[in-house]
Structure formats: C-alpha cells, structure tokens
Amino acid sequence: MTAWNTDRHLTQPYEWAEPVPLKTSLQRAREVFATLLNLLVFAFESVPLWWETLVAQFVTPSSKNISGQTALVTGGANGLGQSIAIALAKEGCNVAVVDVDETNARKTVASLRRYNVSAEAYKVDVSDYEAVRQLGRDVERDLGPVDILVNNAGILPTSFSQDALPSHIERSMGVNVLSSVWTTQTFIDSMIRRRKGHIVAISSIAGYIAPGWAKTYATTKFALRGFMDALEDDLYLRGQANHVHTTTVFPFAFNTRKQAISLLKASSGLTRLPIYEPAMLGETVVRAIKTNQRKVVVPEVLKPYQLSIYENLPIKIRQLLTRTMAQGEVKLVD
Numbered sequence: 001m002t003a004w005n006t007d008r009h010l011t012q013p014y015e016w017a018e019p020v021p022l023k024t025s026l027q028r029a030r031e032v033f034a035t036l037l038n039l040l041v042f043a044f045e046s047v048p049l050w051w052e053t054l055v056a057q058f059v060t061p062s063s064k065n066i067s068g069q070t071a072l073v074t075g076g077a078n079g080l081g082q083s084i085a086i087a088l089a090k091e092g093c094n095v096a097v098v099d100v101d102e103t104n105a106r107k108t109v110a111s112l113r114r115y116n117v118s119a120e121a122y123k124v125d126v127s128d129y130e131a132v133r134q135l136g137r138d139v140e141r142d143l144g145p146v147d148i149l150v151n152n153a154g155i156l157p158t159s160f161s162q163d164a165l166p167s168h169i170e171r172s173m174g175v176n177v178l179s180s181v182w183t184t185q186t187f188i189d190s191m192i193r194r195r196k197g198h199i200v201a202i203s204s205i206a207g208y209i210a211p212g213w214a215k216t217y218a219t220t221k222f223a224l225r226g227f228m229d230a231l232e233d234d235l236y237l238r239g240q241a242n243h244v245h246t247t248t249v250f251p252f253a254f255n256t257r258k259q260a261i262s263l264l265k266a267s268s269g270l271t272r273l274p275i276y277e278p279a280m281l282g283e284t285v286v287r288a289i290k291t292n293q294r295k296v297v298v299p300e301v302l303k304p305y306q307l308s309i310y311e312n313l314p315i316k317i318r319q320l321l322t323r324t325m326a327q328g329e330v331k332l333v334d
C-alpha cells in the first residue's frame with residue numbers, strides 16, 4: 001500500500017471545514033486598517049534593506065574559504081557535474097562523485113585527485129530514497145560530513161516523443177526532482193547541527209521559460225526552483241539562514257551529452273542558441289558558493305529577476321519577444 005492510501009484523512013469520510021464566520025462592516029474596516037498599517041510598517045522598515053541591496057550591487061562580495069570542505073556532486077561523472085566537481089577540487093574541496101555511471105565516476109575521481117584532494121566515487125541512483133540514505137552513511141565514513149551538496153543529476157530531454165511516455169515522465173520526476181529532496185533530507189540535519197553548509201541545485205533556464213516541446217523537463221526544473229525557494233525559507237524560519245546557504249543555478253545551453261545537445265540545436269527557436277563549454281559553469285557555481293549567491297543564471301548575462309519579469313509578461317508580448325529573439329523560428333516540433 002502506498003503512503004497516499006495510508007493518509008488517514010483520505011480514508012475517512014469527507015468533512016467540510018467550519019464555515020467562515022460573517023463579519024460586520026466594522027470588523028472588515030478594522031481588518032483593512034490593520035493590513036494598511038502593516039504595509040506602512042513594512043515600507044518603513046524595508047528602506048534600509050533596499051539601501052543595503054543597492055549598495056551590494058556596487059561592492060565586490062566577500063568570499064568564503066571552502067578549502068578542506070567535503071563536497072558531494074550528484075551526476076558528477078560527466079557533463080556539468082564533472083565540471084563542478086573539478087572546480088571544487090581546484091578550490092581544495094574533497095569530493096564525493098555520485099553517479100549511476102561508475103566507469104566515468106572513477107575516471108573523474110582520478111582526475112580530481114591530481115589536485116591533492118580526497119575523492120571517492122559512489123555508484124548510486126539518486127532517485128532511490130534508501131540508496132541515498134545509505135550513501136549518506138558511506139560518504140560520512142569515507143570523507144566526513146558533507147558541507148557542500150550539489151544536486152546536479154538530471155535527465156535532459158533526449159526525444160520529443162518520450163516527453164509523453166509515462167515511464168519517462170516518472171523517471172524524470174524521480175531523477176530531476178525527488179533526488180534533490182532525498183539528498184537534502186539526508187544531509188541537512190548534520191549541516192544544521194554543525195551550523196555550516198551549502199546546498200546547490202542545478203535547475204535550468206527551463207525553470208523560468210517552459211518550452212512546449214519539453215513539458216516534462218520544464219515541469220521538473222520549475223519544481224526544483226520551487227523546492228529551493230521553500231528550502232531557503234525553511235532555513236530562515238529555523239534561524240539557520242546565516243549558517244546553511246542555498247544557491248539555485250539556471251544554466252543556458254552547455255555542451256554535454258551529445259544526444260541531448262544535438263536535439264537542442266535542432267529544436268524550435270534554438271538553432272541560433274549559443275552553446276557554452278561546461279568549465280565556465282563549474283567556475284561560476286563555485287564562485288556563487290563562495291559568495292553565498294542565492295540564484296545565478298549562467299552565463300551571467302541575465303539576472304534571475306529579469307527572468308521573473310519575462311515569466312510574468314502578458315502572454316502575447318511574451319510570445320512576440322520569444323519569436324523576435326528566435327528570429328521567427330518558433331514552431332512546435334513534435
């Protein structure tokens with residue numbers, strides 16, 4: 001029986017919540033007044049915070065030393081994960097490379113050790129909750145508690161038709177979303193206890209701009225963004241925001257798995273898309289970790305808030321902007 005079926009409130013007969021009590025005009029006026037007062041207090045108290053944010057734009061952020069820390073990179077055997085693992089090793093981090101591709105995980109580990117750090121390969125399917133719990137014990141035994149967790153493993157769209165296959169959709173949800181929840185649950189308690197940690201997630205531009213030809217992928221990347229926002233708030237509510245940091249990364253297109261990148265190059269609206277080399281992403285992610293950057297678009301040609309503006313444009317204006325940027329190429333290829 002699944003957890004869904006065992007939820008007690010679902011097996012009991014449906015009951016409506018208590019009716020919302022009717023309010024007098026006076027009570028409603030009081031509520032409006034209280035809300036306006038709160039807004040006024042907010043406006044007043046936010047002034048120094050806006051000032052602080054503005055000043056920060058013109059000041060080089062201070063950088064923390066991560067040398068000697070233990071980092072874990074999921075999907076670290078290849079592609080962007082490998083470039084992140086290398087950049088972390090260059091900074092003096094000991095690295096756990098976690099991947100289903102054992103052969104390349106071992107090769108990556110061998111190249112990391114050239115930087116005089118400890119590195120170990122772990123063959124783990126990170127969408128498997130029990131396997132991730134075991135991973136937590138194994139890494140702690142071999143390399144010590146994890147300080148930097150990089151949730152990078154993901155399945156990129158490799159065919160349009162697969163986007164509609166239930167098995168592919170489930171697998172993508174498992175690898176691109178659930179794995180980050182499992183690893184975070186596994187490693188966050190020790191970070192909080194030790195008042196030290198950093199959790200990174202590799203979302204995508206598709207976590208803001210959802211292409212119709214990659215619905216499953218975009219769904220997972222939006223979900224990861226939501227998870228990271230909630231995690232950040234959770235840490236703030238627990239009073240941990242100054243000790244355990246989060247970074248969500250939104251990469252454009254990077255030259256990794258041939259099958260996925262060939263498809264991307266041929267996709268609607270993307271044939272002129274610049275494709276970047278992974279090393280740049282690794283370096284940007286490490287810089288973002290060292291400066292506690294919350295969100296970063298790679299390459300840093302845009303700020304995440306600009307993507308939020310795009311996301312909230314009136315639909316016809318957004319479609320026009322997309323068509324203009326893609327020089328009229330936008331069509332559904334399926």
Ligand SMILES: NC(=O)c1ccc[n+]([C@@H]2O[C@H](COP(=O)([O-])OP(=O)(O)OC[C@H]3O[C@@H](n4cnc5c(N)ncnc54)[C@H](O)[C@@H]3O)[C@@H](O)[C@H]2O)c1
Binds near residue numbers: 100101126203256
């Ligand atoms: N390459 C890009 O253009 C691009 C752009 C935006 C975001 N991203 C994101 O960056 C991340 C890495 O992308 P990439 O291009 O390097 O992909 P990739 O396919 O080249 O590498 C992914 C790695 O993850 C591993 N992996 C897959 N499933 C796994 C699982 N269940 N457990 C453990 N390891 C697993 C693979 O074996 C592989 O080594 C993904 O989350 C992807 O969505 C990539």
